[in-house]
Amino acid sequence: MSQHTTKTPEQALAEFSPGLPFAVALSGGADSVALLLACTQRWPGQVRAVHIHHGLQAAADDFQSHCAHLCEQWGVPLVVRRVDAGHAPGQSPEDAARQARYKALSEAVHSEWPEVRDVVLAQHADDQVETLLIALSRGAGLPGLASMPAQWQRQGLHWHRPWLSVPGRVLREWLRSQGQAWIEDPSNSDQKFTRNRIRSQVLPALAEALPAFRETFARSAAHAAQAQEVLNEVAAQDLSQTGVPPRIQAVQQLSRARQALVLRHWLRQHHATTPSTAQLNELLGQIEVCTTRGHRLHLKVGQGYIERAGEHLAWRST
Structure with a gap:
């Protein structure tokens, strides 16, 4: 099966080999709930969970309670970290929240589970398409068009996104088949966010006009990432000379x-x-x-x- 063919959650995890034990970033939404459930089924006793409480909306406490309930039900150790995700002048709220989230995730894993070296995130195929479209709308170069990597290293940890070939719709269908509920983030329907407008207006139109757009866009992002790797090598060589x-x-x-x-x-x-x-x-x-x-x-x-x-x-x- 091609690397970028749309997969089921089981197929995606069958090709995923994290170091054990590992941590899952758990928001309480459908994508991360599906990830935690699938991982605990595949690697029982080897999964930890970290929930980041952003404090950005009234529903944040409900998300934390839901995550605590799931982890208690499935026997998964859970750590909660609260972050101040306020943004600096000129910085988008989304970027500020993302940076605060990664920093808190890293610190939680290092302090609570020194033996853990792998962290798994729940972004999926639709998130990847949204990232690519946002990059295009901003006139991004190759680093932006490469979108989200499936794996990388940062702050002494290995980060993974095993869901990048799985559409969000498939994850929700799988959760329903497992009889598992999740919480919808109220901000997901707020049309002031570019991602939400893409999700509600652009993706349905793409699905009708270009049914294979998830696979083909993923290939384009992978080509951009490969080209950027070559450019990084050239830049490193030039920097050694300058x-x-x-x-x-x-x-x-x-x-x-x-x-x-x-x-x-x-x-x-x-x-x-x-x-x-x-x-x-x-x-x-x-x-x-x-x-x-x-x-x-x-x-x-x-x-x-x-x-x-x-x-x-x-x-x-x-």
Whole structure:
């Protein structure tokens, strides 16, 4: 069966081999409830659960109570973490909540279960399509078009998304077949969120016009991810030549496209920031004319500034 063919929950987990024991991020919604139930059936006694209480809506306490009830019923150890998911100026509430969630998940697993090295998340095929469409709507490059990876490493943990080939509808049908209830997040019907508008308006139209869109979009995302891996290798090689921090003259020897590539790579890998397209174009323009010893360079990029420090570019956070 092709890697990107739509699967049932059982088929998806049959191809999934996490390190044991492992933790499941449990929100209480259908997707994560299906994940926890399927994992406890397949790996009894090897599953832990972490619930993140965001405190963003009145239903948050109901989600926590539901998760506690399920874990008690299935004999799964549960840890609850409360987070402040307030967003900074210029940051979307969704991004702020996501970052707070990952940080809390990591800290909970490290502190409560030092033996756990794998964390499993419940995003599914529809979530992947929504991520790709949002990236397209924002004019994203390859990193955005690659959408969500099926697995990656962060903060000393291995993260997995085994549901990426399973549509949300299939997960809900499977839960009903198991006689298992879940809680619907009230915010899922709020049309002010782009994801919800895509889910309610765009996905049904795509299903009618392009029945295989989940599989074909997943293939496109996988192609973008593969191409980005190659570009990351090129950027790492170029950065080893330009140095860290990069030497201005060495950067100037590269083509403009590779200059952009290596500067994005430097900022992302060493300073955890990503310049906008406009910021990067301005930076490239300033580097191009930086040919005299007295030429100054000072530019807002991401969450800080890039300046000239002698023969090098320097980063200063705000």
